[in-house]
Amino acid sequence: MMHDEVVSRLRHVLTEGEIPPGARIPERELCASFAISRTPLREALKVLAAEGLVVLLPNRGSRAAKLTQKDVSELFEVCEALEATAGELACPRITDEQLREIADLQANMVEHYRAQDLLSYYRCNRLIHEAIVRAADNAVLAGFYESIAARIRRARFITPMSPEHWALAIREHEGILNALQRRDAGGLAHILRNHLRRKREEVVRAGFAEGE
Amino acid sequence: MMHDEVVSRLRHVLTEGEIPPGARIPERELCASFAISRTPLREALKVLAAEGLVVLLPNRGSRAAKLTQKDVSELFEVCEALEATAGELACPRITDEQLREIADLQANMVEHYRAQDLLSYYRCNRLIHEAIVRAADNAVLAGFYESIAARIRRARFITPMSPEHWALAIREHEGILNALQRRDAGGLAHILRNHLRRKREEVVRAGFAEGE
DNA sequence: AGAGCTATTTTTGAATGCAAAATAGGTCCA
DNA sequence: TGGACCTATTTTGCATTCAAAAATAGCTCT
Numbered sequence: 001m002m003h004d005e006v007v008s009r010l011r012h013v014l015t016e017g018e019i020p021p022g023a024r025i026p027e028r029e030l031c032a033s034f035a036i037s038r039t040p041l042r043e044a045l046k047v048l049a050a051e052g053l054v055v056l057l058p059n060r061g062s063r064a065a066k067l068t069q070k071d072v073s074e075l076f077e078v079c080e081a082l083e084a085t086a087g088e089l090a091c092p093r094i095t096d097e098q099l100r101e102i103a104d105l106q107a108n109m110v111e112h113y114r115a116q117d118l119l120s121y122y123r124c125n126r127l128i129h130e131a132i133v134r135a136a137d138n139a140v141l142a143g144f145y146e147s148i149a150a151r152i153r154r155a156r157f158i159t160p161m162s163p164e165h166w167a168l169a170i171r172e173h174e175g176i177l178n179a180l181q182r183r184d185a186g187g188l189a190h191i192l193r194n195h196l197r198r199k200r201e202e203v204v205r206a207g208f209a210e211g212e
Numbered sequence: 213m214m215h216d217e218v219v220s221r222l223r224h225v226l227t228e229g230e231i232p233p234g235a236r237i238p239e240r241e242l243c244a245s246f247a248i249s250r251t252p253l254r255e256a257l258k259v260l261a262a263e264g265l266v267v268l269l270p271n272r273g274s275r276a277a278k279l280t281q282k283d284v285s286e287l288f289e290v291c292e293a294l295e296a297t298a299g300e301l302a303c304p305r306i307t308d309e310q311l312r313e314i315a316d317l318q319a320n321m322v323e324h325y326r327a328q329d330l331l332s333y334y335r336c337n338r339l340i341h342e343a344i345v346r347a348a349d350n351a352v353l354a355g356f357y358e359s360i361a362a363r364i365r366r367a368r369f370i371t372p373m374s375p376e377h378w379a380l381a382i383r384e385h386e387g388i389l390n391a392l393q394r395r396d397a398g399g400l401a402h403i404l405r406n407h408l409r410r411k412r413e414e415v416v417r418a419g420f421a422e423g424e
Numbered sequence: 425a426g427a428g429c430t431a432t433t434t435t436t437g438a439a440t441g442c443a444a445a446a447t448a449g450g451t452c453c454a
Numbered sequence: 455t456g457g458a459c460c461t462a463t464t465t466t467g468c469a470t471t472c473a474a475a476a477a478t479a480g481c482t483c484t
Contacts, residue, residue, distance in 0.1 A: 003258065003268070003467090027435085037469045039251065042437085046215065046255045047262045052352070056215070059436060059475055074352040081297035081353075082290075089289065140264070140286040141293075144356055215437090239465085249439045254467085271445055271466060427484085434477070440470080447464070454457090 001036060006044045009034060014053050014064050015150050021066040021210040025054065051147050066210035067155060075152045076200035082145050083129065083196055084189040087176075090135035091185035098135045099180060102128055106177050113170050121166075122157045128173065132180070132192075155208045156199065165202060169195070213248060218256040221246060226265050226276050227362050233278040233422040237266065263359050278422035279367060287364045288412035294357050295341065295408055296401040299388075302347035303397035310347045311392060314340055318389050325382050333378075334369045340385070344392070344404075367420045368411065377414060381407070 010030070013019055031041050045062050048054040056062045067075075109124035126149075133145045149156075161169070172195045179188035222242070225231055243253050257274050260266040268274045279287075321336035338361075345357045361368075373381070384407045391400035 002270070007262075038436095039468055039470090043255050043258045047258050050219075050259045050262060052355075058214070060477095061436070071352075074350045077301065077350055078294075078297070078352045078356065081293050085290070085293040138286045138289055140283075140290045140360070143264075144290065148352070250466095251438055251440090272447095273466070425484100428482085430479100430481075432477105432479070434475105436475070437473090439472075442469080443467095445464105445466070447462100449460105449462075451460080452458090454455100 001034065001040075003040065003043065006034060006036065006040050007047050010041070010044045010048060011053065011150060014048065015153055019064045021064050021154075023064050025062045025064060027061070052151055065151075067151070067208075069204065069207075069209040072152065072155050072203060072209060073200070075148055075155075076196060076203070079145070079148050079152065080193055080196040080200070082141060082148065083132070084193045086133045086136040086138075086141055086145065087179075087188035087192045088136075088185040089138060089141070090132050091180065091183045091188055093137050094135040094180060094183075098131060102131050102135075102180065103177060105131065106173060109173065110170065113166065118161070125169075125173075126157065128176075132176075154210075155203050159203045159206045159208050161202070165198070168198070172198075213246065213252075215252065215255065218246060218248065218252050219259050222253070222256045222260060223265065223362060226260065227365055231276045233276050233366075235276050237274045237276060239273070264363055277363070279363070279420075281416065281419075281421040284364070284367050284415060284421060285412070287360055287367075288408060288415070291357070291360050291364060292405055292408040292412070294353060294360065295344070296405045298345040298348040298350075298353055298357065299391075299400040299404045300348075300397040301350060301353070302344050303392065303395045303400055305349050306347040306392060306395075310343065314343050314347075314392065315389060317343065318385060321385065322382065325378065330373070337381075337385075338369065340388075344388075366422075367415050371415045371418045371420050373414070377410070380410070384410075 013030070019025060025045070027038060027041060027045075031038055034041065045054055045056070049056045049062065053065055054062050055065050105124050105128045109121055109128065112118075112120040112124060130145075130149075133142050136142070172191060175191045176188065176195070179191055225242070231237060237257070239250060239253060239257075243250055246253065257266055257268070261268045261274065265277055266274050267277050317336050317340045321333055321340065324330075324332040324336060342357075342361075345354050348354070384403060387403045388400060388407070391403055
């Protein structure tokens with residue numbers, strides 16, 4: 001198995017659930033489940049520790065990182081900056097193909113909203129944000145975004161939304177698509193910033209934090 | 213030796229010179245010079261590869277990463293966003309102590325400018341930018357900034373400056389300090405963005421790129 | 425019975441060993 | 455002479471092993 005594959009499989013295990021934040025990372029079991037020895041697994045652990053997904057306790061193993069309130073704030077602050085920048089850069093660079101893709105996702109997302117299907121809604125939502133970042137055509141930005149997104153995914157996509165917030169989010173997304181279509185970089189950055197700021201406030205207000 | 217220490221020593225070797233971009237990383241020699249075995253060194257290599265400082269060629273070893281023109285553009289684009297964000301966040305958060313520190317660094321920097329001592333100038337310059345990021349009090353932002361700064365350092369602080377650019381940079385830095393003192397977040401973000409954009413144009417124009 | 429101490433097991437971090445891949449070197453033939 | 459092919463050496467990636475640290479269990483003594 002390729003090194004990067006171990007990293008992404010481990011990242012998946014940590015972000016999409018099977019090991020909750022704060023839990024001990026069972027080196028032994030993971031080695032068995034990935035059918036590799038401890039050496040490559042430990043290499044992946046160090047990489048994810050550098051990313052902030054794992055905390056290494058010297059001589060006492062590694063645990064899935066927990067997000068504190070401060071972590072959530074910091075991650076959202078940076079995420080805001082990155083998404084706004086992505087929007088600005090995407091406006092002059094986005095292709096018609098990519099624009100169509102986002103419009104389709106948006107239509108889909110509205111369908112899911114009508115059906116009150118939160119999970120599918122979030123999936124579309126996430127794909128739209130990722131598509132905008134991709135359209136910015138900046139690999140460094142995309143890498144940072146991916147890293148941040150992995151860490152706040154839980155907080156971002158698990159915090160429940162009030163009906164009003166949901167309706168507002170939908171309107172904001174219409175504004176996002178509109179600004180992209182008009183290639184209004186400044187406007188898009190502004191909307192994205194507000195969109196994320198609102199989400200942060202919502203998450204912080206919900207008191208989302210995984211402990212100390 | 214601690215794991216993090218190996219990573220930062222290796223990062224130092226890669227950024228402050230002894231292994232030029234594109235060069236093969238001599239695993240053996242580094243093991244000897246750090247007095248460790250290959251296992252911890254390879255862990256550090258993977259971490260730095262994830263950061264973009266090292267490229268791993270499967271079955272063919274690792275090399276110090278080279279910056280292409282595209283890399284330089286991307287790094288500056290993100291650096292711009294991060295520094296502007298740092299400035300915005302720093303305005304309401306910076307302490308008087310930190311403000312004094314930056315004012316001192318600024319005075320120092322102007323001295324070095326007067327003496328036309330480029331190296332000392334760059335050192336102060338770097339310390340000022342780092343101090344602003346620190347004042348933003350956001351560890352995630354600081355981590356990303358450090359990672360970008362490490363990759364771009366050569367391009368940023370080695371590209372020669374024309375007398376006009378240097379004079380302009382000094383004026384811009386006066387504006388930066390002024391905006392900080394007035395706690396003018398929007399103004400500071402604006403100045404920082406322009407400051408970095410100018411630097412990027414300068415570096416790109418100088419054709420700084422380390423190859424493919 | 426329970427607190428505290430020691431012995432044993434388990435776990436961690438790093439060195440070593442090993443098989444596979446890549447590289448270098450040399451030989452043979454056109 | 456030049457180039458294709460084959461072998462020897464080095465290098466790489468990973469599994470294994472080993473020593474030290476931590477956790478656990480089993481004592482002793484009050």
